[in-house]
Amino acid sequence: MVSKEKLILVLSLFIFIGLEAQVTLSTDFTDNAKQNEPLHNIWSVANRISPKNGSNIRPGLKMNTVRMIGGIKKVVDGKDVKDLDFDTCLYDSINNKYVYRFEPLIDRINKIINSQTELLQIVLDQPSWAFQHGYTFIPTGTRDNVNFREDEQISIYGNSLPPADKQAYHDYIKALMTKLVETYGETQVLSWRFRIGSEIETPDHWFGTKQDFIEHFENTEQAIRAVLPEAIVGLHTRAPDFIFKNGTVLNYKGEPFASFAEDLITYAFDNNLRYDFWGISDYVIIGNSNLRNMRTKFDKLFGGLVNHPKWNSNATIDLMEYATVTTMNGADGRGFINAETTHAEIVELSFSNIYYKNKDKGLDLIYRWGNRTGSQDPPAITALNSMNGKIHYASDVSGIPNTSSNDIDAFFAKNETAAEYDILIYNYNGSSLTYRTNETVNVEFDSELPAGTTLYYRSLSYDETNNKLQNFLQDNAGLGYVKSGFNNRGSADRILTEAGLVAYEAYTNPNPHEYTDWKSIVTIPREDGGVGSKINTTTELGSFAFEKFEFRTEDYFVETITPATVVWTNTEDFSPWTAVSSGMTVNTDDDKLTLNYSSGFVFPMAAITGLNIDSDLYSTLRLVVKNNTEGSTLQMAANVPGTEFAAGRKKITIPNDDEWHTIDVDLTNWSHWSGIINEFKVYERVSTGSIVFDKIEFIPLDSENVFDITITKEGQGLLNYASGTSFAGQKFNLSAVPDQGWIFQGWTGDIVSTDNPLNITISSNLNIEATFVQETLSTDSSFQNNTFTVYPNPSSNGIFTLKNNDSKKWEVYDVRGVKVLSGNGKTIDVSNFSNGMYIIKLNNTHKKVLFN
The missing domain is CATH 2.60.40 (Immunoglobulin-like)
Structure with missing residues (x-):
């Protein structure tokens, strides 16, 4: 409740009258026809290529692992050679048989799981080198429509050939799936997805033909399902209209490399071949107007799939390779460079809106490159993700923007069980990267609340003036900090000179984005006469900018003061507990927390995060627990900033007699029980059995x-x-x-x-x-100072206009001296108030006006 505790004295009216809105963004939270599924984090997956040492992505993300089963290359003496170290299948040429070696894969999966990273997907892309056995290679530059060329034996990614012996590969995949189930259990393996191929129409990913891949996909899918019929299986193609280098590059049979999508969909439908998900790739090169054109993005990427008459409507669609970049080939030779100006922020908001608006068509997740440990989501996605879990409502856009090519849109969301309303608006332009004049935008919504309800709101604005890189380059213009040949919209660690990067890392952003203070507003009657009320506001929205609004009722903020008890004793309490390492599963049914141990990992752990426990208030940990494992020592750890869990673990003896015990643990003699505790773990060095908790309770120091x-x-x-x-x-x-x-x-x-x-x-x-x-109007000598003009006065409709007004801020008081309205601009509207005399205050001068 940090945000609730920072409510600060503010008095303001939310309707900024005087700005003539060109575009109106609205929704009706009482209209079920506008209600969609809850918003979810579509940016929750990170890509990793052949991870060898566990996860180095930031906590909270899921991992997609690429090139895990072998077939990778290495460079020796400047030449590409086959790297067999991670191959899960070898060919024994003496005995003429395939030999399975799954240890490298299991080792890497274990390290990922033990890194407390959720494994979402294993990509079965580059086959082990053993499956090139049986091929004959012809000279580079030749073609006989039968054999692959010498230069196709090793691609830039490794082995990009279909397995020569399809039956051997089928048997291998069955053995692989069997090994995974034996090692991790059927439930866990069923939670993983298995993707066949990567960008298969790209030559260096797949040198085979379309027909080769259709056969390979069918062969692999059937092998997977022979072991796990309900396994989650899919594939990864380019966009349905893709053609590689305008068809100038031909495969070994003389065919251009182009999209496989249409024939794959047809074949799968006609042959009862099931795909559960379909992956597409997209990189938005910020300087390419075609690639950043969001108006055509859905049709280009997804239309050819979902509109196909034989499309599997139960399949989900993910962007499995995505980045917003300035270039795919940086001048330093290190590949693409991420864009870091506000252009990238709003591209990704616009992409998010495409996904949310088309969730009913299967659009689900976007796998963004990067996301390393220590990174964070950009401000726009952070703001959007703060709305996750709230019900998404369709937005209506009306009016014409000042800049006709601007696309102004919004995300509207509401808490399903409370009067909490979130709105995020943004301004994107796919035609030009130029920052234009701000747009005036009217934001409004209808709610179920009765007219006259007091709401409290705040907003968060972000534009080019809040972007650290853009502020840095502006403040250091002319110092030569951007390297020659690099676009100044790119990531600082790539585009800046060594001196420039040092200066950037030491630079403090002079204008970081932050929420306004909370303010109050009273809802007004709906214009259509319907049940409920209306809220509206007018704001200015810059180019490539967003603004997030939050509206809450008093119930959101008001918390009854209660004794600081922390206790977990039922299914709802225990549900945040999760397994954070292999070797165990967590069950929270029947109002119990059950830790089931199933393998020989050293420290199978369960944890709960997101806590806010003041350690100074508690002296005892009380456990109601029974233990039927082979061990009797449970260990626990509480996180303290700057310390390791292992360094501060505390050991607890629990008799392993499968009987209930109430155990009190003294916290006062535990050096690591200090500060604010936000994560708590328990773990045991066992491999079988279970520990069951009926209650976990922290007893206050002075109860x-x-x-x-x-x-x-x-x-x-x-x-x-x-x-x-x-x-x-x-x-x-x-x-x-x-x-x-x-x-x-x-x-x-x-x-x-x-x-x-x-x-x-x-x-x-x-x-x-x-x-x-x-608040009252003070009477002073300036009251009769008529230095500004108001017309018409009197007004029959309650709308007044200020003439020659250089100041935007004005206030309106009733005849008792009570302030009833404030705002900006030239138009003042008191039509929602009673007829009568009012006083307008502007620049410490006052004028009487009459609404009759």
């Missing part, structure tokens, strides 16, 4: 010393805590947000202060009152 906390308010405003009881030592940040037309004056009672938020530590009974007072 006998409970105090009554009474919190009240005078006037109208929001408090983030309600009255309750608390243990001694608990800490709270009390925050006050005034409603529209009110200001926060201070705290009275047992604590007298104007601090907001108010930081308190409980040591006795407390009675605290927050005081809000109405």
Whole structure:
């Protein structure tokens, strides 16, 4: 609840009247026809090529592993040669048989799993070199329509030939799947996906023909399903309209390399061949207007699949290779360079919108390159992912942008069970990378809330002025920090000189993006007369920029003060616990946490994350547990910043008699029980049996010393805590947000202060009152100063226009001196208020106006 505790005194009206919106983005949260499935993280998968030492991707992502079964190459004395070290199948030429060797694969999978990374997909792409046995190679540059050429024996990726002996490969895949099931169990292997091929129409990925691949896919798919009929199997092609180098490059049978998609779909349908997912590749080169054209992206990438009459509508579609780049071939010879300006941010938001809008057609995930340990999602995707789990509602776009080629759109989402509304809007242009004049955008939504409901909101804006790289290059213009031949929109670690990168890493972004303070707004009646109410606002949106809005009711912020208990005792409590290493599974059925051990890994672990436990408040860990493993020592670890789990583990003895025991563990003598605990692990050096927890509870240090906390308010405003009881030592940040037309004056009672938020530590009974007072118009000599003009005055419709107004900020007060409205621009609309006299304040001058 960090965000809730940072509510700060703010008084504002959300309707920024005066900006004439050119585009309106809207939805109706009460219209079931606009309701879609919940938003999910489509950017949750990272690609890794032949990982040998576990995961080096950041926590929370799933991994797609490429080239895992062998067939890779290495360079020796400047020449490409076959690397057999990781081949899972060898050919014994003396005994004329294939020899399986799965240890390299198992070793790499184990390291991934033990790195606490979820393995999503194993790609069966480059076959082991053994499966070239039986081929005859003809000289490079020749073709006999039968044999492969010498230069096709080793591609830039390794072995890109179909297996010469199809039956031998079929038997090998069956043996491979059997080994995986024996090692990891059927349940875990069924959770993995098996992809056949990578960008198969690209010569260096697949030198075979279309027919070769259709046969290879069928042969491999049937071998996988012979062991696991419900295994998740798919493939990875280029876009349906793909043709390699305009058809100028021919395969060994004289055919151009072009899309296999149409014939693959037809063959699969006609022959009862099942694919569960289909992968496509796409790289948006930011300087290429065709590749960054989002208006045609769906049809180009996916239309040829989903519109095919024999398409499997149950299949999902992923972008399995994706990056937003400045070039595919950097001048340093190190491949593509990621784009790092706001252009890339909004490309990826636009791509996300394509995926969400077409989720019903199977669009699911995007596998983005990078994502190494220490990296983070870009701001746009971070903002979008904060909406995950909320119900997605279709957006309506109306009006004409000032720049006709701008594509302005939005994501609307609502919590299914609460009045929480999130909106993310963005401005993208596929025709030009030039930053243009800001767009005026009206954002509005209808909700089920009755008119007159007070909401609290905040927003987060991001444009070129918030981008670190763009600010750095602007502030250091003329210093020669960008290397010759490099695009200045690229990633800093690639485009900057050595001195430039040092300067960049030491550079502090002068304008990082951040949320505004929370403010209040009152909903107004719907324009269509329907049940519920309406919210609208007008904002300015820059080129290649986004803005995220969050609207919440008082219930979102208000939390009853309760004793700081931490206890897990039912299925819902235990459900966040997960296995974080191989050798065990976690079951949370029947209101129990069951750790089942199934293999001989050294430390099978289970963990719960996302905690916020103040260690100073607790003295005892109480376990209600039974143990039927061969061991009696359970170990636990709590994370402390800067320390290793293993260094601070604590050992607990649990009799292994399969009987229930209540065990109290003293936390006060544990050096690593300190600070704020956000992750907790338990593990045991066993290989069979199970440990079952009925309850895991942290007992407060001073559970006998409970105090009554009474919190009240005078006037109208929001408090983030309600009255309750608390243990001694608990800490709270009390925050006050005034409603529209009110200001926060201070705290009275047992604590007298104007601090907001108010930081308190409980040591006795407390009675605290927050005081809000109405904002009034002070009377001074400037009241009669008519330095600005308002027309028409009087107004029959309640709309007034300011003339010669160089200042954007104005306020409106009623005849009692109570502020009722504020905003920006030349237009003031009081039509939602009662007829009568009002006072407009502008630049400390005032003018009376009449709404009659």
